[in-house]
Amino acid sequence: MISDAWETALAQFDQVSKRIPLSEDIHQVLRNFDRMLTVSIPIRMDNGFLRVFTGFRVQHNAARGPYKGGIRYHPELTLNNLKALAMEMTWKCSLVGVPFGGAKGGIICNPKTLSKGELERLTRRYTYAIMPIIGTEKDIPAPDVNTNEQVMAWIMDTYSINNGYYTPGIVTGKPVNIGGSLGRTHATGLGIAYTIAHAVKYKKMNLKNLKVIIQGYGNVGSAVGKFLNEMGCRVVAVSSSKGGIYNPRGLSHTALIKYYKENGSFDRFPNAEGMTNESLLELPCDVLVPAAMSNQITEENADKIRARLIVEGANGPTTVEADQRLAKRKIPVIPDILANAGGVVVSYFEWVQDAQRYFWSEREVNEKLKNILDCTYEEVHSLSQEKKLSMRTAAMTIAVKRVAAAISVRGLYP
Ligand code: GLU
Numbered sequence: 001m002i003s004d005a006w007e008t009a010l011a012q013f014d015q016v017s018k019r020i021p022l023s024e025d026i027h028q029v030l031r032n033f034d035r036m037l038t039v040s041i042p043i044r045m046d047n048g049f050l051r052v053f054t055g056f057r058v059q060h061n062a063a064r065g066p067y068k069g070g071i072r073y074h075p076e077l078t079l080n081n082l083k084a085l086a087m088e089m090t091w092k093c094s095l096v097g098v099p100f101g102g103a104k105g106g107i108i109c110n111p112k113t114l115s116k117g118e119l120e121r122l123t124r125r126y127t128y129a130i131m132p133i134i135g136t137e138k139d140i141p142a143p144d145v146n147t148n149e150q151v152m153a154w155i156m157d158t159y160s161i162n163n164g165y166y167t168p169g170i171v172t173g174k175p176v177n178i179g180g181s182l183g184r185t186h187a188t189g190l191g192i193a194y195t196i197a198h199a200v201k202y203k204k205m206n207l208k209n210l211k212v213i214i215q216g217y218g219n220v221g222s223a224v225g226k227f228l229n230e231m232g233c234r235v236v237a238v239s240s241s242k243g244g245i246y247n248p249r250g251l252s253h254t255a256l257i258k259y260y261k262e263n264g265s266f267d268r269f270p271n272a273e274g275m276t277n278e279s280l281l282e283l284p285c286d287v288l289v290p291a292a293m294s295n296q297i298t299e300e301n302a303d304k305i306r307a308r309l310i311v312e313g314a315n316g317p318t319t320v321e322a323d324q325r326l327a328k329r330k331i332p333v334i335p336d337i338l339a340n341a342g343g344v345v346v347s348y349f350e351w352v353q354d355a356q357r358y359f360w361s362e363r364e365v366n367e368k369l370k371n372i373l374d375c376t377y378e379e380v381h382s383l384s385q386e387k388k389l390s391m392r393t394a395a396m397t398i399a400v401k402r403v404a405a406a407i408s409v410r411g412l413y414p
Contacts, residue, residue: 004080005080005081005084005085005294005295005316006080006081006083006084008084008294008295008316008319008320009083009084009085009087009088009316010031010084010087011320012320012392012396013030013031013087013396013400014031015320015393016393016396016397016400017030017400019393019397020397020400020401020404022400022404023404023408026404026407026408029061029407030061030087030090030400030403030404030407033058033059033060033061033083033086033087034059034060034061034062034067034101035057035058035059035133036056036057036058036059036079036083037056037057037058037130037133038054038055038056038079039054039055039056039057039126039129039130040052040053040054040055040129041053041054041055041107041122041125041126041129042125043118043121043122043125044121045118046115046117046118053107053108053109053122053126054107054108055105055106055107055108055126055129055130056077056079056082056105056106056107057103057104057105057130057133057134057139057141058079058082058083058085058086058103058104058105059086059101059102059103059133059139060083060086060087060089060090060101060102060103061090061101061102061403061407062101063101063403063406063407063410064093064094064099064100064101064402064403064406065093065098065099065100065101066100066101066135066136066137066138066139066140067089067100067101067102067103067138067139067140068089068093068098068100068101068102068103068139068140068142068344068347068348069085069086069089069102069103069104069105069141069142069144069344070085070104070105070141070142070143070144070145070147070343071104071105071106071107071126071141071142071143071144071147071151071155072085072104072105072106072144072145072146072147073106073107073109073110073111073145073146073147073151074106074108074109074110074145074146075108075109075110076108077106077107077108081294082104082105082106084294084315084316085104085144085315085316086102086103086104087102088102088315088316088336088337089101089102089103089104089344090102090399090403091337091395091396091399091400091403092336092337092340092341092344092399093344094398094399094400094402094403095337095338095341095376095380095395095398095399095402096338096341096344096345096372096373096376097372097376097402098344098345098348099348100140100344100348103139103141104144105130105141106144107122107126109122111146111147119151120154123151123154123155123158124154124155124157124158127154127155127158127159128158128162131159131162134159134170135170136167136169136170136351136354136355140169140170140171140172140347140351141155141170141171141172142171142172142173142343142344142347143173143219143343145218145293148173148219149173149174149175149180149185150175152171152172152173152174152175152180153174153175153178155170155171156168156170156171156174156178156179159171168354169351169354169355172184172346172347172348172350172351173185173343173347173350174350179350179353179354180350181346181347181349181350181353181359181360181365182359182360182361182362182365183346183362183365183366183369184343184346184347184349184350184365185223186223186226186227187342187343187345187346187347187365187369188219188220188223188313188340188342188343189219189220189221189222189223189224189225189226189227189313189342190223190227190342190366190369191339191340191341191342191343191345191369191373192220192223192224192289192291192311192313192339192340192342193223193224193227193228193231194342194369194370194373194374195311195334195338195339195373195377196210196212196224196228196233196287196289196311197231198373198374198377199287199309199311199332199334199377200286200287200309202381203308203309203332205286205308205309207231207232207233208232208233209232209233209234210228210232210233210234210286210287211233211234211236211248211284211285211286211287212228212233212234212235212236212285212286212287212288212289213235213236213237213238213280213281213283213285213287213288213289213307214235214237214238214239214289214291214313215238215239215244215277215280215281215288215289215290215291215292215296215317216239216240216241216290216291216292216293216313216314217238217239217240217256217260217266217291218240218291218292220291220313220314220340220343221238221289221291221292221313222253222256222257224289224291224313225238225251225253225256226253229252229253233287234249234250235250235251235253236248236249236250236251236283236285237251237275237280237283237285238251238256238266239266239277239280239292240260240265240266241277241292242264242265242266242267243265243266243267243274243275243276243277244266244274244275244276244277244279244280245266245269245272245273245274245275246272246273246275246280246283247271247272247273251269251272256269277292277296278301281296281297281301281304281305282301282304282305282306283306284306284307285306285307285308286307286308286309287307287308287309287310287311288305288307288309288310288311289310289311289312289313290310290312290313290314290317290318291313291314292314292317293314293317294314294315294316294317295316295317295319296314296317296318297310297317297318297319297322297326298319298321298322299319299321299322299325301322302321302322302325302326302329303325303329305326305329305331307331308331309331309332309334310326310331310332310333310334311333311334311339312333312334312335312336312339312340313336313339313340314336314340315336315340316336317336318333323390323392327390332390332391333390333391333392334391335391335392335395335396337395337396337399338373338376338377338380338391338395341373341376342369342373345369345372345373346365346369349365349368349369379398380394380395380398381394383397383398
């Protein structure tokens with residue numbers, strides 16, 4: 001059984017390379033990583049004691065452009081997680097045609113137990129530690145699980161001070177007043193909502209009253225909920241890391257956000273049935289959006305899923321075995337590298353705007369985002385129809401082929 005995120009990513013890549021088929025040379029290059037950096041981050045805690053944290057930055061491949069990918073803060077973060085996520089960024093950027101390679105980084109920590117001051121010192125010292133390998137033309141970090149605009153602002157400030165001048169393009173997902181892009185905060189969620197709207201058309205389902213379950217109502221999931229609410233869908237179940245709630249008549253986004261702010265969980269949300277994150281996945285619905293962590297849909301629960309369509313909000317939420325079972329049961333999966341690419345697409349827009357010091361309206365950002373995602377969806381969908389492939393295999397085929405072509409034309413140095 002494959003349960004490790006890295007094994008899943010590698011198995012998916014191996015399968016696709018065999019099908020393309022990729023030359024053994026390129027296959028070898030892409031199975032490996034350009035660079036993996038581990039750093040120790042000593043900081044002074046509020047209680048006066050020193051604590052040393054461990055951080056990473058993993059760079060997979062930069063054949064098509066500078067490395068790009070988020071920074072996550074998580075107590076169970078491992079190098080293997082980051083390898084999977086960095087490789088996935090290479091495919092994601094390639095699939096949507098943004099000129100970046102793939103990277104991912106993070107710190108092993110539980111940000112919920114840290115004060116704002118500790119979090120700031122941790123972020124700044126981490127930025128300093130990875131400075132030799134990041135840069136506006138080298139590697140551009142962004143938000144990911146448990147990091148946000150504020151963390152990006154600290155990264156930008158630390159880098160700029162050390163670099164000697166204002167360097168907004170070092171990071172994306174910054175606040176708008178220091179060079180962030182309008183529309184970046186909700187871009188991943190909006191992109192997922194656009195993808196759902198697109199997929200639903202093909203499945204002859206209607207957006208009006210579409211029953212949706214969102215596992216993980218955080219940065220990404222809550223934005224999906226907001227846009228789906230506006231589109232007339234009915235979000236029937238949501239969850240946080242502490243558990244979920246279900247109301248078949250629908251949950252209001254505004255009420256959910258207000259309740260979570262006041263209570264720190266959805267526990268005892270009025271008129272809703274409480275449940276675990278696992279049982280939430282098994283409720284009947286039209287669209288299931290796993291938007292929490294990786295490896296949530298596995299061979300253990302794949303046969304119990306009662307959704308008509310799965311749209312991956314999180315990175316790597318479905319294991320290889322689960323994918324096979326879902327395919328047998330004819331439950332289509334819109335893969336992460338397509339569904340959640342909105343974040344990195346608007347990160348690209350942000351990087352372009354920073355380079356030009358010329359900023360776009362939110363409408364322009366959203367229109368351009370929709371255009372890229374719609375075209376990519378069509379491309380993936382037609383390949384999947386033509387060659388009778390799953391949407392994941394079709395998306396991976398397009399993405400991997402593009403990276404391989406870039407490696408091949410650039411050749412081998414020396
Ligand atoms: N962390 C996001 C992702 O996994 C965004 C990365 C970025 O914008 O660079 O796609």
